[in-house]
Amino acid sequence: MDLGSVKEAVIEELLDRVIFGAMELVSETNDVMFEKKSFREFSKHISQLHTIFKALQAKRVETARLESTTATLEALHSQLNRACNIIRKYKSGSKLLLMLNSHSVLKKMQELTAEIAGTIALLHLTNIGTSLAIKFETDKIINNLRSVEFSSRTKTDSIASEIEKSMASHEINRDHTMEVLNKIAEACGTSMNASLVQNELALLKQEKEEMEAQKQQSEAFQLSQLITFLYSSDMVPYPPEEELIAQQESLIDSLSCPLYHELMMEPVTIVCGHNFERKAIQEHFRQGMISCPICEQELPSVELTPNLSLLGSIKQWKQRDMDTKFQRAVSGINSNDHGILNTSLDSLQGLMDMPRYREVVSEKGLIPKMVKFLQCSKSNIPAVLKCLYHLSCHCDENKEIIVKEGALSYILKCFYNGETNTDAITILLELSTNENLREKIGNAKYCIPYLVSMLHNDNHDIAQKADKVLINLSSFTHFVIKMAEAGHFKPFVFRFTEGSLETRASMAEALVDIQIGDDKIRCFKHRHFICKLVEMLSSSSPACIGECLKCIKKLLLHSKMVKCFMDDTSTIPHLITLLSSAREKHWKMETVEVLRSLIANFQTSDIQKYPDLQDLQSQKNVNLFMRLATTAEPQLKVKSLQLLIVLTEKLEIAQNLVRSNKDEIDNLFASLNAYQPPEERKQVIKLIYNISKQHPAGVPLPAAKAKEYAIYALVAILNSSPDNTERSTAAGIISQLPANEILLRSEVLKTIQEVICTIDNKHSGIEAPINEDESLLENALAALVRYTQHTNPDDQTQVCEFELYPSLVRILYSGSSLAKEYAAIALAHLSQSTIISTDEATITTKQSNNLSMHKRIRFFPKVFQRFSSSIPPKNTCSIHGSSCSSKHIFCLVKADAVKPLVHTLSDTGSGAAEAALTALSTMLIDSRTVSRAVGAIVDNEGVTAIVEVLERGTLSAKTKALNLFHKILEHTEIRNTPFQRAERILIYLLTEDTLKKKAALVLRQMKILPDQSSFF
Ligand SMILES: [Zn+2]
Ligand SMILES: [Zn+2]
Known part of the structure; x- marks a missing residue:
């Protein structure tokens, strides 16, 4: 055999195998289940190869190059084999897996078909004449193969994606599984039955074992998911619990690191193919070991490759594990057993931070059920509250359901019981973020007062959350008012400064009735608040001005607020404008009151710091006040008088300005008569006193006839007013009468004496007079001092005649320091007058016939005796002897005044001691009696x-x-x-x-x- 024939024999052999392979492939494609159409098409074209190869075998055509033909045929053979194997595998495995993997199989087939077409194209055929037809045939096959489409149809796709969805879903249920399985069966052209599922299951289990053996954990994981999926169809009995647990354990095992024995967080593959947690194997290598801890293979490198598919499986497993827990918890919620119920709630609260679980709980309508759990004392309330909290965070709809189902009443009950439940306030805070619910929350009975009381909770978190809820609610004016009523003013002040004029007017109105404690007033010391409030004074709305005035008046009851109003430079100008232009009577009244409290709260020295306050004592303003004080209707008159009283008390300039307004002064005196309303008269007399005292010109009496009338009125008040304060003020004014004033002297003096004696009488001269009498007594004595002055010998004589001195002497014992001082001065004056009288012999008796008042002075010999027991009989005197007996001579010894004067000296801190010294000194003026007088002082x-x-x-x-x-x-x-x-x-x-x-x-x-x- 030559080489050529050997090669031909090889080709012959190869041709046989290719033909066989093609036939086999064609037969395998016949019963493919899914995507039959593509496979049939492919199979049809492959079967056509047969013609070409038969022609080759028959040598009707020859190959151009033997070498390349051999290679081509070998390649074709292997490709046909591969295609056959793919199809076989595709047919033999689990249908489920097939469905899932059809995409990749079809892709492989597509690639392979293209490869086959390419290989066929490499055949170089000769004997053109005979082979043209073959060539045409070959090209057709190549073209056809190239046009074969291996792609999955929509139906297959949708089934595959449903399987995937089912596996990933946290909710595998029987109906759904059956639906998917039926679709698969339909696609396979069979009907679904138990044995089919059983068969599938067996196939999957087998494949899973193979995958585990190959350490392909992620594939194994997918298979175990498919197995679970099949079990959920209920068509096969569930495996026993132990098997499930074992399965679970082996699964966890396969997903855990062999070194750390925990689920891997970052799985990596080492060179030998085993998987570990990255940190674990790095630590292993760091210790110098370069072999695999499992197979102990010596490793050529310590390279680590992240195993992403395994990581995916681990994540999926975790997810599935959580899903199972969640499902168990959800079904446990329906249990009647409180133990199970509470455990379920407990595990549920841990899962509720995941939006998809929250969605399921909402969809299943479990929120109303959970709200009801709140009412049950046996429930795991903290868990319920946490679940509800997470659910409320999920969406506004959930919040609305929670409120609708009555969770608010539970939360408030919680507050009511004084339970400082963080969960309750936390959920309330979340609910209050929904604007639609705020109205409901704020209106819930006692909700706002509870929240306000929680602001002082020891638990900072609770206090802070309560504050935030209040802030959320403070978008409603009426809630802000409620907060203020509960003593929380911050939101009120804030809302006020932000609000419209109407809002502010309604808030100001509310504030008037709200109690503001001294400790809370600082909340209002807010510049913008004051500014906005004052601004309302210039508003065009009458209601607004009225409420604003009342509000300012209320705030000024707290002296701390006064400075704030004065720091706003528009306060006084607005008030003055209002006072001079307002038509509303009560506005004027309130304005005057506000002005009064502004001034009343300042010390004279502080007033200098505020130009606005100083401006009040301008001629124009003082005239305005004076006009109101004399011509306005009675109530406003009184208020204006009070304002002027404060003004003249604090400011000397105001005092002079008032005095200089002669006409109004005359009006003031004119209103001193008994027909005036008592309150008004009382204020008028105070004002007159204020502008008279310490003024060098004394009382600014009106002229001529009015003057006599004015003095008469003063005497009448001093004599018979039922109000001691008024009498006292009248006495004060009398003490300030100009020194040269001679009208009604005798009347005045008599009245003064009567007042002094009456009070002395009332208190028996021993106990100190009660307060209101004391001031009257002091002022009466001051008035007396004016009438006993050196310059008025007639008056002195009259005082002597009235025998007032026993009262004066007793006052030295029992009066206030001031009373003692005046009494001592009066005695000094009288004592001096005696000397003058005796020396100059000017004692007159011209007024002695007028003794009607004198007769009314009661005399108490008993009391008098007490102080005179150690002194010689009344008619004789240790200094003047028998010449002292004349009733016109006033003698301190005869009056028993020496001892009380000496006693008064011990009042060293006041002017009384000095006055007593003056009085005692008068005894030593007369050189004829001086040594006897000294003796009297020494003796005492x-x-x-x-x-x-x-x-x-x-x-x-x-x-x-x-x-x-x-x-x-x-x-x-x-x-x-x-x-x-x-x-x-x-x-x-x-x-x-x-x-x-x-x-x-x-x-x-x-x-x-x-x-x-x-x-x-
Ligand atoms: Zn290994
Ligand atoms: Zn005497």
């Missing part, structure tokens, strides 16, 4: 008291005391304890600039300092 322990003043008195009191002490020393020898004490104090006084000269003189007198001391 006056020296000790004087020394005490020297030690503790005011500077001017010390000066007086020093003079008196000096005079006493000139007339008596003192050698006892007070003397030694005086010595010490006098030496100390040498250090006082203004006193040292006098003190040195006294010390020389005492023979302590030598005559030639440096002090002289």
Whole structure:
């Protein structure tokens, strides 16, 4: 055999095999189940190869090159074999798997067909004449093969995707599985039955084992999913629990790292093909080992390839595991067993943060059921609340259902019981993010007060969440008002500053009735709030202005707010404009009140800091107030008077401006009569007092006839007003009457005396008078002092005649410091008048016939006796002897005043001591009686008291005391304890600039300092 024939024999052999292969392939394609059409087409074209190869065999054609023909045939043979194997495999395995993998199989077939066509094209045939037909045939086959389409039809596709969906779904159910299986059976041209499923199952299990053996975990995982899918059809009995668990375990095992024994997070494949958790195998290699921990194969490299398909499987498995838990929990919720129910709720709360589970729960209508669980004491409430919280986060629709089903009432019950349940407030906060629900939440009974009370919860989280709920609710004005009513003002203030004029008007109206504690007022110390409120004063809406005024008035009840209003420079201008232009009577009244409280709350020194306040004392404004105070209707009159009273009290300029308005002043005096409303008269008299006191010109009396009338009115008030304050003020004004005023002197004096005696009488001269009497007494005494002044000898005489001094003496014991001071001054004046009277012999009796008032003064000999027991009988006097008996002579000794005056010296802190010193000094003026007078003072322990003043008195009191002490020393020898004490104090006084000269003189007198001391 030559080489050519050997080669021909080889070709012969190959041709046989190719022909056989083609025939086999054609027969295999006959019973393909899915995509039959493509396979048939393919099979038809392959079978046509037969003709060509038969012609070759018959040598009707020859190949051009033997070598290449051999190679071509070999390739064709292998390709046909491969196609055959693919089809066989496609037919033999599980239908389910087939369905799933049809895409990749068909793709392979498509590629292979193209390959086959390409290979056939390589055949180079000779003997052109005979082979033309063959050539034409060959080209046709090639073209046909190239045009064969291996692609899955829509039906197959849809079944495959349904299987995939079912496997991935968290909800495998029997009906759905059956539906899919029936579709598959239909596509296969059979009907679904148990044995078919059984068969499928067996095939899948077998393949799964193979995959596991090959360590192809992700493929094995897919198969186990398909197995689960088949079981869910209910057409085959479920495997026993142990088998399931074993299956599960082997699955977890295959997805776990062989080193860490935990589910892999980042699976990687090493060179030998085994899989590990990346960290685990890296650690293994780091320890210097380069062999596989499983197969112990020595590894050529430590390269790690991420195993993405395994990672996908692990993720899928986790998902499926969660799905199972979820399904179990959902079905457990329907259980009547509380144990199961609560466990289910517990596991459900852990899954509720996943949107898809929340969707299922909502779809299944479980929300109303969960809300009902809240009412049941046996429920796992925290879990229910957490579930509901997550569900409410999911969508607004869920929130609405939760509220509709009555969850709010449970949450509020929770608050009501004082349970500081974080879950309850958390869910409420979430619900309140829905604008549609806010109305309902805020209107729920007590909801807002509870929330406000929670703001002070020790748990910061609860407090913060309650605050956020309130903020959400604060888009409604009426809720903000409710919050304010509950004592939470921040949202109120905020809403107010943001709101429209109408909103603000309604809020201001509400605020007027809300109680604002002192601790809460700082919430309103907010610049914008004040600005917006003040701005309302210039509004064109009457309601707005009215509410605004009331509101400002209310806020000003808190002195802390005053500064805030004054910091807004438009406050006063707006108020003044309103006052001068408003027609509404009550607005004017409230404006005046507001102005009054603004000024009343400032110290005079602070007023200087506010130009607006200063502006109130402009001539124009003062005139405006004065006009209102004299001409307005009674109530406004009173308010305006009160404003002027405060103004004149604080501001000297205002005092002068009021005084300068003569016409209005006359009007004021005119309204002092008894026919005026008492409240108004009371304010008028206060104002007159304010503008008179401490003013050098005294009371700005009206002229001529009106003057007499005014004084008469004052006397009448002092004499008979039922209101002691008013009487006291009247006495105060009388004490400020101009010094040269002589009208009605006798009447005035009588009234003063009566007042003094009545009060003295009322309190028996021992106990201190009660408050309201005290001020009346003080002012009456001040008035008396004015009438006993040196310049009014007639008055002094009259006082002597009225024998008022017993009362004065008693006041020295029991009165206030101020009363004592006035009493002592009055006694000093009287005592001085005696000296003047006796020396100049000007005692007159011209008014002694008018004693009607005198008779009314009650006299209490008993009390008087108490203070006179140690003194010689009344008619004789230790100083003046029998010449003292004249009833026109006033003598301190005869009046028993020395001892009480000495007693008054102990009141060193006030002006009383100084006044008493003045009074005692009057005894030493007359040189004829001075030594006897000194004796009287010494006998009454006056020296000790004087020394005490020297030690503790005011500077001017010390000066007086020093003079008196000096005079006493000139007339008596003192050698006892007070003397030694005086010595010490006098030496100390040498250090006082203004006193040292006098003190040195006294010390020389005492023979302590030598005559030639440096002090002289
Ligand atoms: Zn290995
Ligand atoms: Zn006397």
